[in-house]
Amino acid sequence: MPSDNPLSAEQVDRLYERLKREQGAAGYHLNPDEGFAKDLVQGLFVNEKRYGYQSCPCRLASGDAADDRDIVCPCDYRDPDLSEYDACYCGLYVSEKVAKGEKVPAPIPERRPPPDEREAAKSQRGPDRSALAYPVWRCHVCGYLCARDEPPERCPICKVTKDRFERFL
Numbered sequence: 001m002p003s004d005n006p007l008s009a010e011q012v013d014r015l016y017e018r019l020k021r022e023q024g025a026a027g028y029h030l031n032p033d034e035g036f037a038k039d040l041v042q043g044l045f046v047n048e049k050r051y052g053y054q055s056c057p058c059r060l061a062s063g064d065a066a067d068d069r070d071i072v073c074p075c076d077y078r079d080p081d082l083s084e085y086d087a088c089y090c091g092l093y094v095s096e097k098v099a100k101g102e103k104v105p106a107p108i109p110e111r112r113p114p115p116d117e118r119e120a121a122k123s124q125r126g127p128d129r130s131a132l133a134y135p136v137w138r139c140h141v142c143g144y145l146c147a148r149d150e151p152p153e154r155c156p157i158c159k160v161t162k163d164r165f166e167r168f169l
């Protein structure tokens, strides 16, 4: 995790409380170890200062916004890791069982594919879309689907911004 500390404790507290409120409303849980979670929140701020976006505090970003989009927090891998391991890769988000102290998460392996696989996935051809009345958009983070001309400004489920949607159909 980056070690710079450009923030006051109040700023970290504010982002922590906002994530807790917004993500909590969407059914996500922050790590119940508040000090640990706040260290990660601080890492998000450090990366925002360094790269211009809140990339994952536990992964090395490239500094190329398009290349790093999948690891902007919440990353594309959070939900599958929560389902499979009860925590995201960093441990900022945990399952309900972990949040309630009923379970301790195991170590979480890196789910992000290596660069060559990510590149190959981008060039895969999709299905024929010509018969659809509207394009279908998919949120990369939570999988929410919607059929409309443009993706929403924010995902109504996990609250990520429009740029995290891809054309699905």
Ligand code: SF4
Pocket: 040, 055, 056, 057, 058, 071, 072, 073, 074, 075, 076, 077, 078, 088, 089, 090, 091, 092, 093
């Ligand atoms: S959700 Fe993803 S980006 Fe955010 S802290 Fe967890 S592993 Fe890192």
